Amino acid sequence: MLDRNPQQRPRPRKAPKQARSVETVRVIVEAAARVLEQHGMDGFSTNAVAERAGVSIGSLYQYFPRKEALIGALILRETSLLIEDAEAARAEPSGTAALSALIRACVAHQLRRPTLARLLDFEEAHLPFDVDTERVKERLRMILSEMLQRPDLPCLVEIHAAVRDVTAIIKGMVDTAGVYGETDQHALSLRVRRAVFGYLNGYS
Numbered sequence: 058m059l060d061r062n063p064q065q066r067p068r069p070r071k072a073p074k075q076a077r078s079v080e081t082v083r084v085i086v087e088a089a090a091r092v093l094e095q096h097g098m099d100g101f102s103t104n105a106v107a108e109r110a111g112v113s114i115g116s117l118y119q120y121f122p123r124k125e126a127l128i129g130a131l132i133l134r135e136t137s138l139l140i141e142d143a144e145a146a147r148a149e150p151s152g153t154a155a156l157s158a159l160i161r162a163c164v165a166h167q168l169r170r171p172t173l174a175r176l177l178d179f180e181e182a183h184l185p186f187d188v189d190t191e192r193v194k195e196r197l198r199m200i201l202s203e204m205l206q207r208p209d210l211p212c213l214v215e216i217h218a219a220v221r222d223v224t225a226i227i228k229g230m231v232d233t234a235g236v237y238g239e240t241d242q243h244a245l246s247l248r249v250r251r252a253v254f255g256y257l258n259g260y261s
Contacts, residue, residue: 082120085110086134091125094172098180103127128180130189135177136193139166143200152207157250159204163227164234164246171235178232183259197223211260219257 088110092101105122107117121127139162146158167174181190202220205213207218213219239245 081112081116082130085112085120086127089131090170090173093131093176094170099175115129125184128177128184129190131173131180132184132187133190133193135166135174136190136197139163140193140196140200142166143197147204151219152204152210153254155204155207156210156253159201160227160249161242161246163231164242164249166243167231167235168240168245171238174234175232175235205257211257213257214259222256225251226232226256245253 073250085106089101089106092109096105103117104114106113106124106127110117121130125233142162142165143159146155146162149155172250173200194211198220202216203209205217205219205223227249228250232243232246
């Protein structure tokens with residue numbers, strides 16, 4: 058059922074349960090990504106997405122009542138992919154290795170589909186609060202907090218502030234690189250790493 062809370066963007070009408078429905082939703086969400094990449098928000102509509110996905114508009118509306126719900130599903134999908142990489146980085150044996158792996162994951166995430174990433178960043182900042190996306194982002198904050206408290210990294214007096222700061226450093230540098238069309242993931246990862254560890258080493 059559509060969530061009518063005015064504090065949230067429209068959510069999917071229902072969650073797919075059968076394999077065929079899951080695949081239909083996957084195709085629709087990927088079609089939404091491709092329409093955004095090719096035409097931007099000006100050319101983004103439920104009709105355009107349905108046509109690209111090869112489904113009827115009625116089939117699309119079974120799951121997504123408005124285009125904002127499609128944007129929300131895309132943001133959730135992309136953020137969840139980043140969480141998977143962050144969980145893998147968390148398995149590294151030291152804080153230095155884990156944080157370095159997380160930085161590489163953030164860079165790869167932004168530059169993998171840079172046009173899509175920039176558009177979703179903009180929409181995420183302007184669309185209403187979304188509880189599902191916030192839940193995923195909170196998981197990312199928890200992963201980063203755990204990494205920053207590992208014994209090989211400088212002892213941080215205010216961990217919550219450090220998490221915010223490190224997040225801002227990574228996001229700011231990576232987003233800006235995307236705006237300027239950077240494609241060298243290795244070079245960008247090294248710059249972000251220098252900035253993050255320079256900040257952390259200021260505590261030692």
